Amino acid sequence: MARIEIDGQPYDVLDGNNLLSACLSLGLDLPYFCWHPALGSAGACRQCAVIQYKDAEDKRGRLVMACMTPVADAMRISIAAEQARQFRSDNIELLMTNHPHDCPVCEEGGECHLQDMTVMTGHTFRRYRGLKRTHNNQNLGPFINHEMNRCIACYRCVRFYDDYAGGKDLQVFGMHNNVYFGRFEDGALENEFSGNLVEVCPTGVFTDKTFSAHYARKWDLQTAPSVCAHCGLGCNTAPGERYGELRRVINRYNGEVNGYFLCDRGRFGYGFVNSPKRILKPRLDDQEISADAAESHFRQLLKAGKPAIGIGSPRASLEANFALRTLVGEENFFLGLEDTEHILLNTIVELMRHGGIHSPSLREVEQADAVLILGEDVTHSAPRLALSLRQAARNASFDLAGSLHILPWQDAAVRNLENQAKSSVFIASICATRLDDVAANTYRGSPEDIARLGFAIAHCLDESAPAPAALGDAEQALAVIIADNLKQAKRPLIVSGTSCASLDVIQAAYNVAKALPATDKQLMFTVPECNSLGLAIMGGASLQQAFERIGTGLADSVIILENDLYRRVPGPELDRFLETAAHVVVIDSLENKTTAQAELQLPAATFAESEGTWVNNEGRGQRYFPVYPATDPVRGSWQWLTSVMENSQWRHHDALTAACASAFPDLAAIVQAAPGADYTVKGSKIPRQPHRYSGRTAMHADIKVSEPGQPHDPETPFAFSMEGDTGHVPPALLPVIWAPGWNSNQAINKFQQQTGGHLRDGDPGVRLIEAAGTLDWFGDIPPTFRPEQGRWRIMPLPHIFGTEELSGQSPAIAERLPAFCVLLNFLDAETLGVDSGDPVEISSLLGISILKIPVQIEPTLPRGLLGITAGLPAFQSMKTWTQVTVKKVNQEDRL
Amino acid sequence: METLAKPLTKNIRPDRAFTTLADYESTGGYQGLRKALAELQPKDVQQWVKDAGLRGRGGAGFGTGLKWSLVPLDDLSQTRYLVANADEMEPGTFKDRMLLEQDPHQLIEGMIIAAYAIQAQKAYIFLRGEYHVAKFRLEQALLEAKSKGYLGEHILNSAFNLEIVLHTGAGRYICGEETALLNALEGKRATPRAKPPFPLVSGLWGKPTVVNNVETLCNVPHILHYGVEWYQGLARGVDKGTKLFGAGGRVKHPGLWELPMGTPIREIIEQHAGGMRDGYKLRGFLPGGASTDFLLPEHLDVVMDFEAVAKAGSRMGTGVIIVLDDKTCPVRMVLNLEQFFAQESCGWCTPCRDGLPWTVTLLKDIIAGKGRIEDLDTLAGLTRMLGPGNTFCALAPGAVEPLQSALKYFRADFERYIAMERA
Amino acid sequence: MNEPIFEGLSLAEIREINAEMSHYENKTAVSIEALKIVQKHRRWVSDQCLIAVAELLDISPAQLEGVATFYNLIYRQPVGKTVIHYCNSVTCWMLGSDQVGESLCRHLNVELGEMSADGEYTVLPIVCLGACDHAPVVMVGNELKFDITEDAVNEILGR
Ligand SMILES: Cc1cc2nc3c(=O)[nH]c(=O)nc-3n(C[C@H](O)[C@H](O)[C@H](O)COP(=O)(O)O)c2cc1C
Ligand code: SF4
Numbered sequence A: 001m002a003r004i005e006i007d008g009q010p011y012d013v014l015d016g017n018n019l020l021s022a023c024l025s026l027g028l029d030l031p032y033f034c035w036h037p038a039l040g041s042a043g044a045c046r047q048c049a050v051i052q053y054k055d056a057e058d059k060r061g062r063l064v065m066a067c068m069t070p071v072a073d074a075m076r077i078s079i080a081a082e083q084a085r086q087f088r089s090d091n092i093e094l095l096m097t098n099h100p101h102d103c104p105v106c107e108e109g110g111e112c113h114l115q116d117m118t119v120m121t122g123h124t125f126r127r128y129r130g131l132k133r134t135h136n137n138q139n140l141g142p143f144i145n146h147e148m149n150r151c152i153a154c155y156r157c158v159r160f161y162d163d164y165a166g167g168k169d170l171q172v173f174g175m176h177n178n179v180y181f182g183r184f185e186d187g188a189l190e191n192e193f194s195g196n197l198v199e200v201c202p203t204g205v206f207t208d209k210t211f212s213a214h215y216a217r218k219w220d221l222q223t224a225p226s227v228c229a230h231c232g233l234g235c236n237t238a239p240g241e242r243y244g245e246l247r248r249v250i251n252r253y254n255g256e257v258n259g260y261f262l263c264d265r266g267r268f269g270y271g272f273v274n275s276p277k278r279i280l281k282p283r284l285d286d287q288e289i290s291a292d293a294a295e296s297h298f299r300q301l302l303k304a305g306k307p308a309i310g311i312g313s314p315r316a317s318l319e320a321n322f323a324l325r326t327l328v329g330e331e332n333f334f335l336g337l338e339d340t341e342h343i344l345l346n347t348i349v350e351l352m353r354h355g356g357i358h359s360p361s362l363r364e365v366e367q368a369d370a371v372l373i374l375g376e377d378v379t380h381s382a383p384r385l386a387l388s389l390r391q392a393a394r395n396a397s398f399d400l401a402g403s404l405h406i407l408p409w410q411d412a413a414v415r416n417l418e419n420q421a422k423s424s425v426f427i428a429s430i431c432a433t434r435l436d437d438v439a440a441n442t443y444r445g446s447p448e449d450i451a452r453l454g455f456a457i458a459h460c461l462d463e464s465a466p467a468p469a470a471l472g473d474a475e476q477a478l479a480v481i482i483a484d485n486l487k488q489a490k491r492p493l494i495v496s497g498t499s500c501a502s503l504d505v506i507q508a509a510y511n512v513a514k515a516l517p518a519t520d521k522q523l524m525f526t527v528p529e530c531n532s533l534g535l536a537i538m539g540g541a542s543l544q545q546a547f548e549r550i551g552t553g554l555a556d557s558v559i560i561l562e563n564d565l566y567r568r569v570p571g572p573e574l575d576r577f578l579e580t581a582a583h584v585v586v587i588d589s590l591e592n593k594t595t596a597q598a599e600l601q602l603p604a605a606t607f608a609e610s611e612g613t614w615v616n617n618e619g620r621g622q623r624y625f626p627v628y629p630a631t632d633p634v635r636g637s638w639q640w641l642t643s644v645m646e647n648s649q650w651r652h653h654d655a656l657t658a659a660c661a662s663a664f665p666d667l668a669a670i671v672q673a674a675p676g677a678d679y680t681v682k683g684s685k686i687p688r689q690p691h692r693y694s695g696r697t698a699m700h701a702d703i704k705v706s707e708p709g710q711p712h713d714p715e716t717p718f719a720f721s722m723e724g725d726t727g728h729v730p731p732a733l734l735p736v737i738w739a740p741g742w743n744s745n746q747a748i749n750k751f752q753q754q755t756g757g758h759l760r761d762g763d764p765g766v767r768l769i770e771a772a773g774t775l776d777w778f779g780d781i782p783p784t785f786r787p788e789q790g791r792w793r794i795m796p797l798p799h800i801f802g803t804e805e806l807s808g809q810s811p812a813i814a815e816r817l818p819a820f821c822v823l824l825n826f827l828d829a830e831t832l833g834v835d836s837g838d839p840v841e842i843s844s845l846l847g848i849s850i851l852k853i854p855v856q857i858e859p860t861l862p863r864g865l866l867g868i869t870a871g872l873p874a875f876q877s878m879k880t881w882t883q884v885t886v887k888k889v890n891q892e893d894r895l
Numbered sequence B: 001m002e003t004l005a006k007p008l009t010k011n012i013r014p015d016r017a018f019t020t021l022a023d024y025e026s027t028g029g030y031q032g033l034r035k036a037l038a039e040l041q042p043k044d045v046q047q048w049v050k051d052a053g054l055r056g057r058g059g060a061g062f063g064t065g066l067k068w069s070l071v072p073l074d075d076l077s078q079t080r081y082l083v084a085n086a087d088e089m090e091p092g093t094f095k096d097r098m099l100l101e102q103d104p105h106q107l108i109e110g111m112i113i114a115a116y117a118i119q120a121q122k123a124y125i126f127l128r129g130e131y132h133v134a135k136f137r138l139e140q141a142l143l144e145a146k147s148k149g150y151l152g153e154h155i156l157n158s159a160f161n162l163e164i165v166l167h168t169g170a171g172r173y174i175c176g177e178e179t180a181l182l183n184a185l186e187g188k189r190a191t192p193r194a195k196p197p198f199p200l201v202s203g204l205w206g207k208p209t210v211v212n213n214v215e216t217l218c219n220v221p222h223i224l225h226y227g228v229e230w231y232q233g234l235a236r237g238v239d240k241g242t243k244l245f246g247a248g249g250r251v252k253h254p255g256l257w258e259l260p261m262g263t264p265i266r267e268i269i270e271q272h273a274g275g276m277r278d279g280y281k282l283r284g285f286l287p288g289g290a291s292t293d294f295l296l297p298e299h300l301d302v303v304m305d306f307e308a309v310a311k312a313g314s315r316m317g318t319g320v321i322i323v324l325d326d327k328t329c330p331v332r333m334v335l336n337l338e339q340f341f342a343q344e345s346c347g348w349c350t351p352c353r354d355g356l357p358w359t360v361t362l363l364k365d366i367i368a369g370k371g372r373i374e375d376l377d378t379l380a381g382l383t384r385m386l387g388p389g390n391t392f393c394a395l396a397p398g399a400v401e402p403l404q405s406a407l408k409y410f411r412a413d414f415e416r417y418i419a420m421e422r423a
Numbered sequence C: 001m002n003e004p005i006f007e008g009l010s011l012a013e014i015r016e017i018n019a020e021m022s023h024y025e026n027k028t029a030v031s032i033e034a035l036k037i038v039q040k041h042r043r044w045v046s047d048q049c050l051i052a053v054a055e056l057l058d059i060s061p062a063q064l065e066g067v068a069t070f071y072n073l074i075y076r077q078p079v080g081k082t083v084i085h086y087c088n089s090v091t092c093w094m095l096g097s098d099q100v101g102e103s104l105c106r107h108l109n110v111e112l113g114e115m116s117a118d119g120e121y122t123v124l125p126i127v128c129l130g131a132c133d134h135a136p137v138v139m140v141g142n143e144l145k146f147d148i149t150e151d152a153v154n155e156i157l158g159r
């Protein structure tokens, strides 16, 4: 701590910090543009000027940029001094000389950092009479708009996109006052984190294209705290609604999880909520029926005949799964996961419970000083994690910088050391990954070989760990290098997950983690869906066992909760199962192959219209809340399920959450994930609509002139209205980030302990599992993979835009799906006599043709594997690890 | 004795295009290097240069020996770099080109000694891309030096190794700013870097790096060869040694002369440059390049010393004087200068990037008869805004020096344009 | 043998660029040099060449374009066989560089930056060429010409 004096007042601030961050952390207002807590200081915009005095005698002082000035004990500064105030105002005047002043038609208006800072500096009168320079804009793809004339050249976009996120295709061109931030040529931004430009850019150069098609002001959006539904990391989001439509998703700051950034899947995947495929009415045998009729049919169906079985879902909330489990009874509840995934998730839960190794948050990931990724291409399987690992790769630079007295926020100076400081990130994966550019070493192999490398590393670290037999020399040498690095690390991290569909890989990852000498070691598993881990913690039997139960006649009806089973098991098997079942009830929000088979379809609310708790891969329980009310008769899945229960005690969500918590010791803490529905601020619920929300009395005047009453929300502490206090709201319940004078998301600094740090009252969510005990070494080491002549093994590879079910239904994401093709090693392609783009026919070993598809040569893919994009409908009939034959399609019978 | 009074230019003769290695050696060339390597430790060389009182000739006048002494020498395995700043692009300045073209070995010897003093294993010459003749001569000279064992491994049988790489730029004045220069050398956009960390600690590719001006380095061999006392004795004023001074504009004999530090400006303009051309009177002058404040005829007796010129309200800068005559409009001259600076702003920081184009707009308006009297306040305000410490590098503070002094000394000229509109 | 390895670059260009690499810590550092090498061979850097150089240096075209557009001696548009740079900085301006520029353009019937109809010349302004004692100065190709007068312009253009 250092004691400094600001405008005559003493303050204690963190040592080593810069003055700007210190002032903002104290809650003081000081304008800035180029600085960003995650990006450090650049000193470019010159907006954060303050006066620094030598000592008490010095009355004149000198102007310094707060962001570039380290705090020092006994330092005296002034924010208020006239000279500094004038400079800041004049500086804004300069920034605005070329600005188009198009605020009325700008999507950023009303939440624009440039607007806020302009007002803050008091610049009100424009003296510049010259022409404005203008730029052409580019088409940057389906996610991002480009309006270069609004640019104030703060360089944040390229500093985020290139330096922080590793992008290559967004750059700054030109010089003097003709600098241009864009691509070499028109085209979609390639980086998976491009959407953050929307929030990183302090003005309206980069805006959300999906939002801008139909944008509303921030204060006209109804918002509630939410969690991203599109992978297992559980980034916190703030979705916004207007006129009953979800309009956008922006980042919701969580100091432990996503910090300031989301991936593009998370930001642009929301479009499925507004999809024409939404199920909006209950249907019985394809006929629309009323909610009452649906309920009573559902009730009858449960009473009649044999017991029903329930099939849960890794994308449904704990509460909905628990309600189903309760409705059908424990013995009739199945997790809805196919066998392999089921086993993998169970193993992961077991390791997290009893493996004795801490599972880190993303913030903790960023602190790791050595990382081994085993079997994952995290950019595609858990995108936001890739961004954190990219930062972890820089830790050696920070250490080197420290030894040269360069502070971590001196961004360019630290980056300048990058080529001297060696990364300690090691990646073993099926083929090339998007993080390879920051890896010290990479390894490509089949899942077996990845696991073998892992076992070998574990053995190098600890001789008592079993070693793989007959390991190749190259693998052995690599294992030694990686082990040496991990051994020296203070905070080593092992990352693995379900992507390889291989238990061996997960077990190998555990062995490595167990063998690490460091006490501060971490083991993180990625899981595919937003509640995969929660579901596995709850426990239950697998999908195949559900089939057996119906097959053996112990049950006859099936209730399927938010789960398109055709994505999980081969069609014919599932057809048989659904035909055998006497009745099929499906609760879901979007039409899919499974809902098409339902006798009774019940329209489920999406994450945007419902509440619930999900558990992310870290083991953190997080609550999400409805942003706007579901249109009748759409309901939350949990509501459909509890509506037909004899016992009405769980008709309220809090009660259901509490019952779920008491039923499972590992879930006991979920009641603390957020306050319950009875929570009020000064006696009233928390408004979802900002206090400036406009048009409430008029927005439906075309339908009805009398103002409708606001819908009630008995389930959450939120109101669908603008009345109520937002003064002091716990972090988990912060819907919109706003502070007086700070209308953009950057108001977040008013809610943090330190800029970029934890939220004042703790970051949202609750850790459910803390690692305890230890487990034995795993010793079941697979033999090396040897391709069989003429046969290939199916290897689904996750893709950020192709794999996840719901985001794929969003129009913007649909435009970015990966090419429809299979990946082949070039030697394999040569054997087959095909080149990239040539079609091949894939057949089962029985000779049944499955698919004709173009080939893409992937030099890093091991021989004998056939890479397909996981989750794409076209590949639903192809199971992981199955063997197929491939042949060239002749010219005559081309596709 | 004449040669010793003009050490920097003693080899430059009208009767030959340039100094070959043999010519150079015949007048004591590479003797300073021999002495340094044979008799002195790196720290001693630093001390000699410090004691001699050599100050940087690139414009800022930082003590050269002191600069070298700040390079960390503790870790001998560490890479260190020396860079010769040969990016001369300050309008009105033409001194380094002569040294580069006509006596390349002098620079090379200076570089080897400097590299030895900071224990750099590699050195770069950052030559401005337009200096084609200099490029050719330096290439030749580097080959000669290498073949005679002045460069490469075990220089003159010592333990010291050095490679010198000639790098040519692709334009842009900002490349002369030492940290922008490092970015340019790394193949990046030449935006300056924040200081701290200073290049001395973390420079080229993050390694300790010294950047020195060509003329600065050319002084070094002579200090080593002839000694500190001799060097100090060269000057007439407070600062030590000789310097290349010059004058351009409507003087009778524009040119460049090596003169003692502390030479009065009057002597340079009236004697060496021969005074004003017939029919022209001296109206004012920029004493050291485009980025220095105007001085008036009343300042002619100021001597060319860093402090003396500063006291008169300007900077010695590069020491090459740009003369303003009475038939050139100072407002238009300032417009030309500000256009240059606005165009050469790297675009990184706000005041410079957006402030300089505004000065251009205002000056153009004024000249076009569209000016308003309050525009002069706006201009003055901008010169304060772009002053030292307010911008990211020193380009902008330099850029506003001629403008701010013109507003002070030639205000009537500005007002006349503005009044014209009223009339 | 003369097959270009990278589409858009000749073997000679690739050789020269590769030779430069030994002088620097990494490939990126060669960016400017590489663009100048291409320019030496082709007068200007086309999109295709820029992409090829980027590939050779293992950086993205956008990164290289960021560099290329910073420096004024890299031409991203075709220029004539001989580029005539006339100094328009302060001393030359005082001694008539505006007229020199105008006169060059008038003789060649071009705007600044434009290529003359016969493809021979392009006229561009440039900052101080470090020869102010001989103002106004022009640089014709690589050669400096001093004390330029109207006659000198004619001489330069061979008329
Ligand atoms: C905009 C700008 C341009 C500069 N151009 C040059 C230059 O062309 N040559 C030079 O030697 N120094 C130039 N300098 C000064 C250098 O930054 C640096 O101070 C100098 O090279 C140090 O050498 P010295 O200590 O030997 O003077 C420039 C500085 C600025 C701010
Ligand atoms: S990383 Fe996962 S949870 Fe985070 S925003 Fe992306 S899809 Fe959502």
Ligand code: FES
Pocket: A020, A031, A032, A033, A034, A035, A042, A043, A044, A045, A046, A047, A048, A049, A065, A066, A067, A068
């Ligand atoms: S925030 Fe300090 S200079 Fe930009």
